[in-house]
Amino acid sequence: MPGLIVFRRRWSVGSDDLVVPGAFLFTVHLIWLIILSLSVIYLEYDMSNKPIELLFFYKIGYICILVVSITIELGICIISMRGSILDTAPRVHIHYWLYSKLAMIIVDVTWLTLGVVWLLNYYMSVQIGEAREIMLGLVICNWAVLLSIFITIWCTFDAAGRSWVKMKKYQRSMRESESRFNYKRSGSMNRNWRQRKVIRAYQDSWDHRCRLLFCCMSSSERNHNSFADIARLLSDFFRELDVVPSDVVAGLVLLRKFQKVERQHIVRQKRNGTYEFLSGVPITERTQFLRLNDPKDYECFQMVIHYMHYALSAYGWPMFLMTHSKTGLCQLCTKVRCCCFSCCRSNKETTDIIDDNCCKCNYAAMKRMLSQTEAEVIYTTFHVDVGETPFFVAVDYTKEKIVVSIRGTLSMKDVLTDLNAEGDVLPLEPRRDEWVGHKGMVQAAVYIRNKLEDENLIQRAQQHNLERKTDKFGLVLVGHSLGAGTAAILSILLKPQYPSILCFSYSPPGGLLSMPAVEYSKSFITSVVVGKDVVPRIGLYQMEALRADLINAIKRSVDPKWKTITCSMICCCNILPTSVLEMSSHDAHVNNYEQERYTARKASTHPNDSSIALTLHNPLYPPGRIIHIVRHHPSPEEQKYEQGWRQVLKTHEPVYQAIWVDNNDFDEVLISPAMIQDHMPDTVLAALNKVIHFKDLPLKYATNCTGSTATLNSISRPINDTRL
Secondary structure (H helix, E strand, O other): OOEEEEOOEEEEEEOOOOHHHHHHHHHHHHHHHHHHHHHHHHOOOOOOOHHHHHHHHHHHHHHHHHHHHHHHHHHHHHHHOOOOOOOOHHHOOHHHHHHHHHHHHHHHHHHHHHHHHHHHHHOOOOOOHHHHHHHHHHHHHHHHHHHHHHHHHHHOEOOOHHHHHHHHHHHHHHHHHHHHOOOOHHHHHHHHHHHHHHHHHHHHHHHHHHHHHOOOOOOOHHHHHHHHHHHHHHHHHHOOOOOOHHHHHHHHHHHHHHHHHHHHHHHHHOHHHOOEEEOOEEEOOOOEEOOOOOHHHHHHHHHHHHHHHHHHHOOOHHHHHHHOOOOHHHHHHOOOOOOOOHHHOOOOOOOEEEOOOOOOHHHHHHHHHOOOOOEEEEEEEOOOEOOEOOEEEEEEOOOOEEEEEEOOOOOHHHHHHHHOOOEEEOOOOOOOOOOEEEHHHHHHHHHHHHHHHHOOHHHHHHOOOHHHOHHHOEEEEEEEOHHHHHHHHHHHHHOOOOOOOEEEEEOOOOOOEOHHHHHHHOOOEEEEEEOOOOHHHOOHHHHHHHHHHHHHHHHHOOOOHHHHHHOOOHHHOOOOOHHHHHHHHOHHHHHHHHHHHHHHHHOOEEOOEEEEEOOOOOOOEOOOEEEEEEEEOOOHHHHHHOOOHHHHHHHOOOEEEEEEEOHHHHOOOOOOOOOOHHHOHHHHHHHHHHHHHOOOOOEEEEEOOOOOEEEEOOOOOOOOOOEO
16 A cells, blocks of 8 residues: 556555565576576586577576576565555655566566577477476476466556546646645636546446456446446545555454454453453343243244245255255256256146246255245246346245245346445335435345236235135245345335235345334344354445544554565464554553544545545444344353353354344444355354254353353343343
């Protein structure tokens, strides 16, 4: 940080990112320098033989190239290791070394081309076997090294780099001119026009990048509009940031360690009566654990598990093979329909199957995953487009419900729906301007609502089996991830028509609904979040907070970037960055960090340039009442205290607990290796089942304010119900 500017364009690499590539090239070239030097010294060359003479002088020339290359690469490594992430002054001259390296690459390519010519003409005629084999290895290896260099250059190419440089140059010139002169109104209008032009060019570069990334998608008007919205969103979010991917990695490493230190500080200070943190959640006397020893709460939680099977089934054969890695393919093959033989097609099938593959693999996997429930699928569509999400309608005879299950993200078109994250007013009658939802998921909910109405799908399901009184069945909407957000918004849209509607939203996105809509949804929507799942903590508001936290963490760093990232590796897990050590050494440093973080989040301008306005969005929240599944890792002391821990500790498996949390508890992204895995639907289902498995296990993990140890049956009763 900042990004490297070479050839008047910005690249997705910083001047402190060249340590690893420089060290790699230095090592490879040093090895070949040693090999060639030994080859020239110890092998005998017959100078009367022209091919051998050319070979000898070729190696001498390549030794000279390697010496110069090694010198340049060593200089690049040394300079790149200087300073910290933000302290770029010691690395200010690195671009001159890069230009020198580029010149040597051109010389290297020329010399290797001559080597290829020699191999084609003289390889078989040269009698010195060792010399020609070394020559062959030299040419092949160094062509591979050059290929790796070109791939690295391609990966670090920033399509918006030239527009970004123009935008920054224009902003700098405007600041300098405004500090010297006072312009008239016409001059101000001209500056605003030029500024819009430059920013539009930067936005167009992001639009081009999105179209390139999603080039396999059809060029419909809906897609073009989505590309434009996403490009505007991304350009507004990133245009004031001069960071490269490695800066983000280093910032996440620092942020994770800062979060750990901050949580330890809170527990140590007994702030707000916090006993400890489970999956990043503060456990206090006010924490409400689910009373799973109560038959009513237990039945309700079993219903949550029951409908998770529907959310999992909507993913079709990819999720079935993932959850049945050993036998899934064999099980699926027995249920698929052969697309080549009409005799294999069932005439008794009454399910409408839309846009499945030719062998109906998705439908077959869906039936297999629903085999644990007494369910009958009435309609299923696997059609997917931007703002149009696959779903199915089923009759659940076990719970006497009509179930609409909506699939989560599984395609690039779903990703576009996720990225279209601006707020949009929910299409309700009468209109309520303060009820705002995720734009892409609002579009998906409207699409499914229209499908349900146009095809009369709910009515068909209710009339499907009148002998079993399906006409009296209620309506339940379920979904995971993208499907969870869509199901929650759809349930709000259908609530006036179906007053008894219920919705189970698993791992919903964080930036989904405004608070008035959230409060309305708490009576009929139940959300489930597992551990440190990142998706319920991600919305535009949360991402802007993460952006501020990353900048703040990077500003506090005094170590080189390579050292910061190295500290996160397993082999160096006991080494802490200097900034983290300073923060953990004194409580005052933690308080300063918290104050700086709060100030950074509330800032409306860039910390290094007050003329650049930061994007600030209104917060959106996950829907309904939220059950948070948290993990507790028992200690050996707890094993001694309670007999029930022994079986747990044998497998080193954490204990899973269920607690009620507030919707605004997910306003911070928790950096953790499990932040992605906790979002996977199979992980969600497994965690729900483990909560039931450990429901009778007492936990000893807290110490009350008097210093005496409290044993908490935290699953069967609230945390304030303790026994000594």
